[in-house]
Amino acid sequence: METVAAIAAVRARVSEWHHSGQRVAFVPTMGNLHAGHVSLIEMARRYGDRFVASLFVNPMQFGPNEDFAHYPRTPREDERMLRDAGCDLMFMPEVAEMYPNGAERATRIEVPGLSEVLCGAYRPGHFQGVATVVAKLFAIVLPDVAIFGEKDYQQLTVIRRMVLELCLPVEIIGAPTVREPDGLAMSSRNRYLSAEERRVAPRIHQELTRAVGALSAGSRDFAAIGQEGRNALAQAGFQPDYFEVREGSNLDPAQPDTRHFVVLTAARLGKARLIDNLQLRL
Numbered sequence: 001m002e003t004v005a006a007i008a009a010v011r012a013r014v015s016e017w018h019h020s021g022q023r024v025a026f027v028p029t030m031g032n033l034h035a036g037h038v039s040l041i042e043m044a045r046r047y048g049d050r051f052v053a054s055l056f057v058n059p060m061q062f063g064p065n066e067d068f069a070h071y072p073r074t075p076r077e078d079e080r081m082l083r084d085a086g087c088d089l090m091f092m093p094e095v096a097e098m099y100p101n102g103a104e105r106a107t108r109i110e111v112p113g114l115s116e117v118l119c120g121a122y123r124p125g126h127f128q129g130v131a132t133v134v135a136k137l138f139a140i141v142l143p144d145v146a147i148f149g150e151k152d153y154q155q156l157t158v159i160r161r162m163v164l165e166l167c168l169p170v171e172i173i174g175a176p177t178v179r180e181p182d183g184l185a186m187s188s189r190n191r192y193l194s195a196e197e198r199r200v201a202p203r204i205h206q207e208l209t210r211a212v213g214a215l216s217a218g219s220r221d222f223a224a225i226g227q228e229g230r231n232a233l234a235q236a237g238f239q240p241d242y243f244e245v246r247e248g249s250n251l252d253p254a255q256p257d258t259r260h261f262v263v264l265t266a267a268r269l270g271k272a273r274l275i276d277n278l279q280l281r282l
Helices: 007-019 035-047 075-084 126-141 153-165 188-192 195-200 203-216 222-235
Strands: 002-004 024-029 050-055 089-091 145-149 171-175 239-247 260-269 272-281
Touching (some): 007 024, 007 126, 024 035, 024 126, 035 050, 035 075, 035 145, 035 171, 050 075, 050 126, 075 089, 145 153, 153 260, 203 239, 203 260, 203 272, 222 239
Parallel strands (some): 024 050, 024 145, 050 089, 145 171
Antiparallel strands (some): 239 260
């Protein structure tokens, strides 16, 4: 595996692969990799002849009171994990390489509508930062296909809309959420949980499962389903930001005739803000 920090080096290597007719798959990450990331890597290898991963903690998607400075960084462990997974190229740029004029003065990409709801309502500017850095990474790597986890369902939806509306020539693939045996979605932020909080955390998946069961049984009282989920999480010790039933394709509020549901939640438990979702197709 080759590790590079310069944009020019990535472009040169990918250009060689494309000129030889090879298909390039890409997984952008913020590092601190875990088994959930490995599942993205394994899927990427099924979709491309060559595989590129990026490790970049993007300052633009962190709010002023969020954990950019303390976000866990484990570059050596990440490098080993990627090498073991068969990665061909690891792109690990510095902030100055990605934002030569500083993140505060960088050109930005906005995906209206999708960016202000759900997590966007609690993290203003977050999805602007996500859309901007992903668009830049696509312009650098020029992948044929890119893989994103479905755990970050709103992020995946934002990126799909951005790619469609900017006519970017990259196929977006969503990879299923990878879970611990007790149902907790794997996340880099799980390490913020204390031992007691870790025992409580799977309640998120339990409540999502209950909500999907209600929808499957025919309930269309979406407000009641959401309220029950928020109440149950609060009683378990969480501080829920939201627990909502949405249309799976565009995150609009679900309707009685919706056929693709997604139930999404974000809740704080101690120092960790956990997000998760479950889908239901009828």
